[in-house]
Amino acid sequence: MDRRAQAPAPPPPACTQCARLNAAQRAADARGDHSRGVDYRVLLRRHQDEAHGGER
Structure with missing residues (x-):
């Protein structure tokens, strides 16, 4: 079984912090x-x- 965490949803387009992370x-x-x-x-x-x- 793959126990790696699921990737979060793509970042909101205007958020640079989300994009960077x-x-x-x-x-x-x-x-x-x-x-x-x-x-x-x-x-x-x-x-x-x-x-x-x-928001995710």
Whole structure:
């Protein structure tokens, strides 16, 4: 069973913080650093909850 966290939804188009965190998560996953990718997914979801009222 694949236990990796699911990637969050794409960022809202106008949010640079969402875009930055999403790009960092994709880059980490692309280089095989899945632990760091999960860290960025957590940070992105936390940011979305705080800045966008939970928008995902």
